[in-house]
Amino acid sequence: MEPEASLVLGKAIGAGIAGGAGMIGPGIGIGLAGLGALISIGRNPEVTSTLQTYMILVIAFAESLAIFALVIAFLLLFAFTG
């Protein structure tokens, strides 16, 4: 295979794996955060506003990992010239 074609191929495969596989863990994490908050709100609805803040915070932490994966995928696709 020509080196340029293999570079394009490698970029596409790498970006796909980085973007796709990197989302699995954060997805589970966000689900767990939402689950915990919803269960607590169901048991004790008075704490809704407090829990919402912390839930968004935890989701942001989990989401930032997904965003790291996305950034790596974007860098591979658009900034990596190798």
Next chain:
Amino acid sequence: MKGLKFLIILGLSIAAGILLSSFTLTINGVNVPFKTFIPNIVVPSEPLGPDWFHNTLLTTLIVDAVIIVLAILGARGLRNTLTGTNWFARAWETFVEYLYNNYLVPTLGSRAKVVAPIAISAFTFIMIAGFFELLPGHESIGKIEAAPANLRGFCAVNAGGVWLITGYEVDKAKGFKESCGYSLEQAEGKVAASGDKLASLTSDVSAAPARAGGTDPNAGAALIPFLRRPTSSLSTTLALAVIAFLFIEIQGIRANGIHYFSRFIQVDAWRRAQQGMMQGLIGNIQAGLVGPLELISEFIRIVSFSFRLFGNMFAGTVLVFVMTSILPVLLPTVFYGLEFAIAVIQAFVFMMLVTVFTALAVAHGEH
């Protein structure tokens, strides 16, 4: 009846979108086809003119000007809030007090007053910078130049002094004329128009050196947008992250004095391990390992602060590009709504993280 109206509007919009996604105009006496396309996606910000003046810097200045004007208007209104009803000053008051009373005070208590200026300023800046994606012309109106070697070049046509990018790509091996179906002179309007008093692609290229060695107009045109939201460039978010990091550390040192550093050099654990109060090995591990880990996790915050914001905003831009290229009329509306929400949520997250990390740094000595 209402459902039927909705369906008719939906159908018309989709039909308009499909029609608008490719059409032909006659410009300079040539039939020029247009279509929707995904523009060049560039990770770093791009210079407009001088090397240091990037498009994100221009947008930062505009955002700052907007915030300063809003703040001055609000502050002027504050003088007569007691007597009159200045809705603008009250809107500012509501905004600031909502954040202050609901999020800053419960986390920080009496120190909320110290943190409020930087936290709420960061919120305002990130939110308004995020809203700039919703403006028409964001990433689509700008300076035109010959495509550099590492970017795709597009067919472009000069319609009365304004260059329009048609969306068809130039095959760099074939050149402009072969790929677009009309020559560069025809695109510039030199054949049809009387004289080129306005900037043209070729004269631009000869006058100013382009971004990355793009000097050949035959390679097609590339766009450097005037407006690009500042938070979609890593430089801006890194600056915000460093400011937040320094602020958090300074608050920690001010609250705990020299004792703040005992988090990174675990003196207590070391002493206890030496006195045999803990199991020797475990005590030594705690003393030797926890301190460096704490230190690393402090500095990792810079990375996570900056990459979270940058990734969200940049991904949003790419998302809107892709959706607009699929269907230009109805589909992007949904994602503009999403971008609106993301701008507010990311601003909120940045503010909350500054608040919570400051609370952690300050509360260190109290337990």
